[in-house]
Amino acid sequence: MSATRTMMSQNVAKDRIITKFPQAFHPDATPYQKMNFHPKVKAACTDNKTGRVGLKICKAVLVGDVSVGKTSLVNRFCHDVFDRDYKATIGVDFEVEKFSLLNVPFTLQIWDTAGQERFKCIAASYYRGANVTIVVFDLSDESSLSNVARWMDDAAGNSSDPIKFVVGTKKDLVSPAAFESIEQNAVEIANSLGAEFWAVSSKTGENVKEFFFRAVALTFEAAILREIDTSGAGPTKQIGNDLITKGDHPNIDSIGRVESGQDYMTS
Ligand SMILES: Nc1nc2c(ncn2[C@@H]2O[C@H](COP(=O)(O)OP(=O)(O)OP(=O)(O)O)[C@@H](O)[C@H]2O)c(=O)[nH]1
Numbered sequence: 001m002s003a004t005r006t007m008m009s010q011n012v013a014k015d016r017i018i019t020k021f022p023q024a025f026h027p028d029a030t031p032y033q034k035m036n037f038h039p040k041v042k043a044a045c046t047d048n049k050t051g052r053v054g055l056k057i058c059k060a061v062l063v064g065d066v067s068v069g070k071t072s073l074v075n076r077f078c079h080d081v082f083d084r085d086y087k088a089t090i091g092v093d094f095e096v097e098k099f100s101l102l103n104v105p106f107t108l109q110i111w112d113t114a115g116q117e118r119f120k121c122i123a124a125s126y127y128r129g130a131n132v133t134i135v136v137f138d139l140s141d142e143s144s145l146s147n148v149a150r151w152m153d154d155a156a157g158n159s160s161d162p163i164k165f166v167v168g169t170k171k172d173l174v175s176p177a178a179f180e181s182i183e184q185n186a187v188e189i190a191n192s193l194g195a196e197f198w199a200v201s202s203k204t205g206e207n208v209k210e211f212f213f214r215a216v217a218l219t220f221e222a223a224i225l226r227e228i229d230t231s232g233a234g235p236t237k238q239i240g241n242d243l244i245t246k247g248d249h250p251n252i253d254s255i256g257r258v259e260s261g262q263d264y265m266t267s
Pocket residue numbers: 064065066067068069070071072073083084085086087088089090113114115116169170171172173200201202203204
C-alpha cells in the first residue's frame with residue numbers, strides 16, 4: 001500500500017473506501033446481475049458488532065499468458081505506477097490491500113502469477129482457495145484471448161466456485177473498431193465461462209480502480225452472506241480484521257457465491 005496515501009480510521013486509505021455497490025463494466029457481460037448490496041449485508045454492516053468470524057483474508061489470483069499485463073494491472077491499482085519496460089514475473093508475488101466497505105474493514109490479497117510456462121507448476125499451487133479468479137488477456141493480441149478458457153479452467157478449477165473475471169488489458173493500444181471486434185469475442189468467451197468481462201488500460205489507468213472495486217465488493221458481499229448463512233447466528237461479528245505479511249500462507253476458507261440473477265434494488 002502506498003505510504004503517501006492518506007490513512008483513515010482502521011488504517012484504510014481514503015481511496016479504498018467503498019460506499020456504493022460498484023457496477024459491472026457491461027450489463028450483458030456478467031453473471032453477477034445485482035445492483036446493490038444485499039439487504040442482509042447492509043444490516044450486518046450497520047450492526048457492526050465485534051468478535052471473530054471464521055473468514056480470514058480473501059484471495060484474488062491473476063493468471064494469463066506471458067506479457068499480457070498482469071503485473072502492470074496490479075501495480076497500477078496498488079501503487080498507481082506504470083512501467084513501459086517488461087520484467088517477467090518469476091513464480092508469484094502478492095500485494096495486500098485494505099478496504100472499507102459499508103464501514104467494515106476488508107482485506108484482499110492480490111496474487112500475481114507468472115505467465116511463463118516454466119513457472120506454471122509454482123503458480124498453480126497458489127490457485128487453490130482463491131475467492132476471485134482473474135484471467136487476463138491482451139486486447140491487442142487475439143492469441144492471448146484464445147487461451148483464456150484454458151487459464152480459467154486451470155485456475156478456477158482449483159478453487160471452490162470463485163468469483164470469475166476475464167480482463168482485457170492495453171485498451172490504449174487498440175483502435176475503437178478493433179476494440180469493438182475483440183470485445184465481442186471476449187464477452188462471448190466470458191459469458192461461456194460464467195465470468196464478468198472488463199476492459200482496462202494500466203497505462204492510462206482507465207477502468208483499473210473500477211474493476212478492482214467491483215471485484216472487492218462482490219467478494220465482500222459473498223463472504224458476508226456465507227458467514228451469515230453458516231453461523232446461523234446472524235450478523236454479530238466483525239469481518240476482515242486479520243492482517244498478514246508476505247510469507248504467510250493462511251488457509252483461507254473458500255466462500256459461496258451470491259446467487260446470480262438477483263437484483264437487490266432496496267436502498
Ligand atoms: N500500452 C500498454 N502497455 C501495457 C499495458 N499493460 C502492460 N503493458 C506492457 O506490457 C508489457 C508486459 O506487462 P507485464 O505487466 O509485465 O505482463 P505480465 O502479464 O505480468 O507478464 P508475466 O509476468 O511474464 O506473465 C510491459 O512492457 C508493460 O509495460 C497497458 O495497459 N498498455
